[in-house]
Amino acid sequence: MNSVRPRDAEGTKAVILGAARLQFGQHGFDRTTIRSVAAAAGVDPALVMHYFRTKNGLFEAAATLDVQLPDLTGVPPGRVAAVLVPVFVKLWGPDGPLLPLLRAATSNPAARDMLIAIFSEKVAPALGPLTPDRAQERAALIGSHLIGVAVARHIIGLPVLEAMPDETLMVWLGPVFEHYLTEPRTA
Secondary structure, eight states, rough: OSSSOOOSHHHHHHHHHHHHHHHHHHOOOOOOOOHHHHHTTSSSSHHHHHHHSSSSHHHHHHHHOOOOOOOOOOOOOGHHHHHHHHHHHHHHHHOOTTHHHHHHHHTTHHHHHHHHHIIIIIIIIHHHGSSOEEEHHHHHHHHHHHHHHHIIIIIOOOOOHHOHHHHHHHHHHHHHHHHHHHSOOOO
């Protein structure tokens, strides 16, 4: 148990949410328990229930985040990966807040809806000014590519992707993102 924790309600909630994000990210929704989160946060399980009522309530609070993407206005399409990949690497890294959503999205409708909202409300509008048309489709292709990399890297644990430096990943993804953003639609 963590012996040093804040004594104020907001600080305690923040510690619980931090522990919950790690637990959900490492173990997924189904294998994470209120007791495991409480133990990781150094609090009594009753306190977790007091603040979040249910495991679903804890998950929703842990998965709710305000994803802020950088302004891509004026960024050449070939450089979009260099701007976006570091943001997503941080968000989807082992300690990132999106990994729990990603793990849970296959079995939890709330998690799936949150991931969809991030892409439709944040990613697509950010990419829109860079695309000649069909911003939602193009953003979905980039999003699915990022999800695939995150799954292979952090859930499946594909060794070559786990070991790949982020800079190398950006180099590989740059031309792909440029293609998704600029290639004329032929069909």
